[in-house]
Amino acid sequence: MDAAFTAEQDEIRRTLRDLLAQHGGPGEVRAAVRTAEGHDPALWLRLAQELGLPGLALPEEYGGAGCTVTELALACEETGRALLPSPLLATAVLAAPLIAALGTPAQRAGLLPRIADGALTAALAVPGGSMAAALGLTADNRAVAWAGGGRAGGVQARLGDGRWRLYGEAGRVLDGHSAGLLLVAAHTGGYPRSRTLLFLVPAEAEGLTRTRLTSMDETRPLARVELRDTAAELLGADDAPDVCGALAATGRTAAAVLAAETVGAAAGALARTVAYVKEREQFGRAIGSFQAVKHRLAGLYVRVEAARSAAYHAAWDPAAGPLALAQALEAARTVAGEAVQLHGGIGFTWEHEAHLYVKRAAGDELLFGPVHRLRDHAAGQAGLFGDVTADGPVHGVAV
Numbered sequence: 001m002d003a004a005f006t007a008e009q010d011e012i013r014r015t016l017r018d019l020l021a022q023h024g025g026p027g028e029v030r031a032a033v034r035t036a037e038g039h040d041p042a043l044w045l046r047l048a049q050e051l052g053l054p055g056l057a058l059p060e061e062y063g064g065a066g067c068t069v070t071e072l073a074l075a076c077e078e079t080g081r082a083l084l085p086s087p088l089l090a091t092a093v094l095a096a097p098l099i100a101a102l103g104t105p106a107q108r109a110g111l112l113p114r115i116a117d118g119a120l121t122a123a124l125a126v127p128g129g130s131m132a133a134a135l136g137l138t139a140d141n142r143a144v145a146w147a148g149g150g151r152a153g154g155v156q157a158r159l160g161d162g163r164w165r166l167y168g169e170a171g172r173v174l175d176g177h178s179a180g181l182l183l184v185a186a187h188t189g190g191y192p193r194s195r196t197l198l199f200l201v202p203a204e205a206e207g208l209t210r211t212r213l214t215s216m217d218e219t220r221p222l223a224r225v226e227l228r229d230t231a232a233e234l235l236g237a238d239d240a241p242d243v244c245g246a247l248a249a250t251g252r253t254a255a256a257v258l259a260a261e262t263v264g265a266a267a268g269a270l271a272r273t274v275a276y277v278k279e280r281e282q283f284g285r286a287i288g289s290f291q292a293v294k295h296r297l298a299g300l301y302v303r304v305e306a307a308r309s310a311a312y313h314a315a316w317d318p319a320a321g322p323l324a325l326a327q328a329l330e331a332a333r334t335v336a337g338e339a340v341q342l343h344g345g346i347g348f349t350w351e352h353e354a355h356l357y358v359k360r361a362a363g364d365e366l367l368f369g370p371v372h373r374l375r376d377h378a379a380g381q382a383g384l385f386g387d388v389t390a391d392g393p394v395h396g397v398a399v
Contacts, residue, residue: 048118055116080264135251
């Protein structure tokens with residue numbers, strides 16, 4: 001495998017880094033998260049219209065750039081480095097691939113071009129805050145009741161008079177408060193013949209209530225979505241599309257992209273820390289010149305580079321996405337914690353940007369992890385634990 005990036009891929013990364021260096025500093029990030037949208041709408045339109053960010057991995061026939069997951073991962077590595085709050089992950093990484101995979105020709109033609117040019121943002125709403133399970137990252141999404149079940153729980157869908165109507169609630173929906181379109185996972189068919197389908201719900205739908213939640217990581221706005229007899233459109237044709245399969249495929253790709261974004265955040269925290277220890281003096285010399293500090297920074301550098309290698313491999317082979325994400329989340333958690341320590345007292349203050357990296361690492365692990373479950377599920381899929389033996393239970397079954 002040729003691991004070298006093309007000139008076009010390097011240009012995407014360089015252009016985005018230069019733009020975010022001017023408009024994505026800590027001050028701009030704090031200002032953006034305090035807006036009603038939770039991001040800077042003007043910067044988002046610029047990223048969409050000038051750089052084509054949300055349409056990077058969409059086909060050209062729908063207004064996209066026709067690139068691969070690799071280009072999208074490289075772009076997200078740069079947005080992660082700046083901790084940029086934007087609808088990119090929710091829209092281009094989670095929602096758009098599902099519309100492309102499951103949507104009818106009319107749905108794809110009507111929605112994907114608007115996503116590609118930044119006019120429409122979208123969010124995936126799954127019940128119970130079970131994003132990792134729904135995407136098949138921490139469990140088999142066909143075997144667990146992540147979307148609710150029976151006649152209650154989760155979001156229920158009912159077909160009457162030729163129209164679908166939804167009733168229920170989904171929590172911790174990424175960018176759910178500001179998205180122009182919601183992809184809602186809902187349970188239908190009742191207990192004997194139950195199945196999970198995806199539905200399109202526009203932001204202005206009657207009976208839809210969206211409440212922005214207080215989240216650990218302000219750069220990842222979360223919302224509670226409530227549906228009360230809300231009209232919805234089935235995503236795809238009414239012939240039982242393989243929703244779980246599409247969600248799992250999207251999950252693998254999303255994990256690869258999220259791994260690259262997380263590596264970018266870890267690298268950003270490390271770069272800021274290195275710059276600080278070069279300037280901070282103690283006993284008449286920069287603290288970065290002390291051997292103990294050098295050893296700690298060298299260890300962090302190795303962690304980041306190992307995670308970056310795993311993320312780049314996953315960008316070429318999304319099947320490795322969950323394991324790459326686990327390694328990236330672990331590296332980000334360690335680097336962010338060390339960044340606070342090496343900044344000393346100022347690193348613990350609310351005004352300093354070090355705490356932003358800590359919250360990003362912790363928040364992403366809560367939303368898409370945790371690390372040990374990502375690895376456990378990947379190991380189970382690889383058959384590392386084998387079948388049940390006399391000495392222990394079947395892998396994944398609690399006793």
